Amino acid sequence: MSATPVETEAMRRALSLAHRGPRGANPQVGAVILSPDGDVLAEGWHRGAGTAHAEVDALAKLPAGAARGATAVVTLEPCDHTGRTGPCSEALLAAGVARVVYAVDDPGDASSGGAERLRAAGVEVIAGLLADEGGHLLTSWLDAQRLGRPHVTVKWAQSLDGRAAADDGTSQWITGTAAREDVHRRRADADVIVAGIGTILADDPALTARTPGGDLHDRQPVPLILGSRDIPETAAVRRHPRPFLHRRGHDLPALLAELHGLGFHRVFVEGGPTVAGAFLRAGLADEILAYVAPMLLGGRHAAIGDIGITTIRDARRLQTVSVDMLGDDLLIVARPAPTADPTKGN
Known part of the structure; x- marks a missing residue:
C-alpha cells in the first residue's frame, strides 16, 4: 500500500495546521479527514495539553456517521493511551475510519501503538508519508522525548x-x-x-x-x-x-x-x-x-x-x-x- 497524491496534499495541509498549535509538553499535530472520494470532510489540530487531539478535533466537526469509510491523514501516529484525553486510536475506530495515513511514529512508550491497534481492527494504515517534513516540525518535541x-x-x-x-x-x-x-x-x-x-x-x-x-x-x-x-x-x-x-x-x-x-x-x-x-x-x-x-x-x-x-x-x-x-x-x-x-x- 502507498499513499495517494490526494493524501499527500492532505498531509501538507495537516502539517500546516499543526503549526497553529502551541509548542509545549504535547506535540504539535494536525489532521485532515478525507471522504472515500478524496474530498476534505474536516480539519483539526491540537491546541495544547488537556485539549482534544488533532484527530478528535477534526472528527468532532462532523455529524455522527459522517466519517464512516473515511481516511484520516495525521502528522503523528494516533496515540493509544489515556491521559487527559482518551486514545485517538479508539476514537478513529468508533468513528468508522477505514484508512489512516500518518507521517511520524510516536516515540512514547505509553502513547505509541496506535498504528498496531488500528491494523489489528482491520484499518489500513500507511506510515511515513512526508516523514522528513513531519520530523522537522516535531524536532524539538522529539528531542525532548529522547533526552x-x-x-x-x-x-x-x-x-x-x-x-x-x-x-x-x-x-x-x-x-x-x-x-x-x-x-x-x-x-x-x-x-x-x-x-x-x-x-x-x-x-x-x-x-x-x-x-x-x-x-x-x-x-x-x-x-x-x-x-x-x-x-x-x-x-x-x-x-x-x-x-x-x-x-x-x-x-x-x-x-x-x-x-x-x-x-x-x-x-x-x-x-x-x-x-x-x-x-x-x-x-x-x-x-x-x-x-x-x-x-x-x-x-x-x-x-x-x-x-x-x-x-x-x-x-x-x-x-x-x-x-x-x-x-x-x-x-x-x-x-x-x-x-x-x-x-x-x-
Whole structure:
C-alpha cells in the first residue's frame, strides 16, 4: 500500500495546521479527514495539553456517521493511551475510519501503538508519508522525548585567542552584525534563554530576540536568570515581553527537569562563562555554538569557565557539525563526541 497524491496534499495541509498549535509538553499535530472520494470532510489540530487531539478535533466537526469509510491523514501516529484525553486510536475506530495515513511514529512508550491497534481492527494504515517534513516540525518535541529533558544549546562569542572580554571587562561587540543576527534568530527558536546573574549585573542584557531591523521576533524565549543575587528593579530583563524566571540553586539536572515539566523543549544558554562552564561540566550541553571573531584580546577573561578538566587526557572531545563564515566572523557548531563508557558524561 502507498499513499495517494490526494493524501499527500492532505498531509501538507495537516502539517500546516499543526503549526497553529502551541509548542509545549504535547506535540504539535494536525489532521485532515478525507471522504472515500478524496474530498476534505474536516480539519483539526491540537491546541495544547488537556485539549482534544488533532484527530478528535477534526472528527468532532462532523455529524455522527459522517466519517464512516473515511481516511484520516495525521502528522503523528494516533496515540493509544489515556491521559487527559482518551486514545485517538479508539476514537478513529468508533468513528468508522477505514484508512489512516500518518507521517511520524510516536516515540512514547505509553502513547505509541496506535498504528498496531488500528491494523489489528482491520484499518489500513500507511506510515511515513512526508516523514522528513513531519520530523522537522516535531524536532524539538522529539528531542525532548529522547533526552527526557529539554535540548540544551550552549553559546558563546570569543576572540581568536579564546577571550570573551578585554581585561577591563568590556565585551561589546566582539562579533559583527551578521553573527549577532544569527544569534537573535536562534534565540527566537528557543523556548528558554539562560543567563547568569553576573552577566545581568555587568551587561544588563534584554535577552530578547530581535530582527535585523530591531523589531521583536514574534516568538520570544522565556528569560531564566541563574544566581543567588537579586535582579535589580531597573534591569532590562524586567521589561522583557515574557515574564522571567529566577533560580538561585545550582542543581542543573533538577532545573532541566522543571523546565521539561513546564513543556519547554529548547534551552539556549548564553549568558556568561560561569554558566556556560557549569552546563559543560555537568555534561548537559547537546549543542555548542562558538562565534569566533578575528581579533586578539589576551588577558584573563576566558570564554568559558571551569569545566572540571585538569589534564589533557580528560579533555571533552567534540564532533564538528558545521563551520560557517558570518561576515568576518566564524561560527563553529559542535556536539559532544560519543563516549564508549556510558557511565561517563559528555
